[in-house]
Amino acid sequence: MLKVKSLSAGYQGNDVVHQVDFEVGSGEAVMIIGSNGAGKTTLFRAMCGLLVPSSGQVFFEGTDISGAPAERIARLGLRFVAAERHLFPQMTVHENLLLGANPYRPDPKTMSLILDLFPRLAERRRQHAGTMSGGEQQMLAVGRALMSKPRLLVLDEPSTGLAPLLAQAAYEALGALRKQGLTVLVAEQQVPLAMSFSERGYVLENGYIKLQGTAQELAANPIVRRAYLGVT
């Protein structure tokens, strides 16, 4: 479904990620793990059209989307939930969700599925997004992305700014979406959370893919255990 080939990207001519290769198959849940500053956000921004890659290619369902603008990529069905969420703060929860369906008409069935998944959003429907807590904003960001019935959901650090219990709840919600057949790619530095949810993963270090494998393989890898799982 998604194929990234030798992608390099960065800011002002200095590459932060170097020749990254990875793939996400239809129906999979894939994680990209790495510590703060490893280049996860830069990689996702370059992939989703918010940053023009310096070299390499990105294919989404066979279409070359390398360097395409974010708005076009979003319309193809690849929805990105950024760590900063980028909600519309002076609009209500309801309006944010309606906008998520763009460019299509909001589907009431999808809307009620999302409100079932995140009952908090139903309670706060008339509240402005900017006045909600971090956890609620994260739910809204995911809900907004789901309104368009995306083919692939890409999340950058969904646990950012969330208390441990809320972060866990966020991943449980993602797990529920997985069961409905959604393809998900997630970047996460809280590795145990991502491990519990993904089937496969890649380890990004200093902008390079260092390791890859199934979640079990990575969890058993001594380097991963030491660096990311806190096992000595």
Added chain:
Amino acid sequence: MIANILDGIVLGLQFGLLAAGLTLVYGLGGVLNLAYGQMAVISAIVITLALSAGVPVLLAVALGLFVGGLAGLILDLTILRPVYRLRGEPRVLLSLLLTLGVSFIIDGFLNWRYPLETLSLRIPGEAVEILGVPMRRGSLIASAITLVTFAALFGFFRYTSLGRAVRSVIQDQEGARLVGIYPHRMLRLILVLSGVLAGLVAVTRSMVTPVDAQSGLSITVFALIVTVVGGLGNVAGALLAGIILGIVSVIAANLIGTYISLIILLAAAALTILIRPAGLLGVKE
């Protein structure tokens, strides 16, 4: 006193309408259009020429508004192209310089070709008494048009998906792109809308005072002041600021003198920047 306040509201509604087109373009695209007043003047001259050619009033006005919108579209397609490549402060500065240049060119051309054309849409009939104050029909019709326009603007932004898409770009451009909205298309739409609004300003203003080739600068200046006080990109703020400044301006003119009212308006704008940099209804970032 009631007379002052009513006159102030009439003037204030005009101020609000003046600012609406300018504030939207700035809030959405970081473009400060100093040729805004000249867009209004172009519409005014088109209407005047159409009227003298025997075109019926409503058709002439429609033509004027169309040309105003066209002027906005032409700005978007030509002079603003290089502006769109920049971000942040340089973007605002370049837009300001380029549109100032455009305003000089338009002013020069209009003063050379149409120095005597004056748009003055007199509404005949007796004054109407409101709360015991006789009000001119022209003022009342201009105010009614303004109120209907604002109601339409609010309805558009609140209840249509296109209006929501425009607001989303004002609130978080990256967020808008991530839901598949093209910011440039929204900006083009708003530039056309602001041209139409500028044309409407010419129409309503000409019901109260004549609009001619020299009116451009003062329209831009008033629009800027109201935009600053109301908050950038905020249509409701423009309306509120317009009404407050209108009342202040009429009272100042009557108590002290007309010469003082522009100074007071500028002081109000300066004070707003000091106390509430985001404007009356602005939200802190």
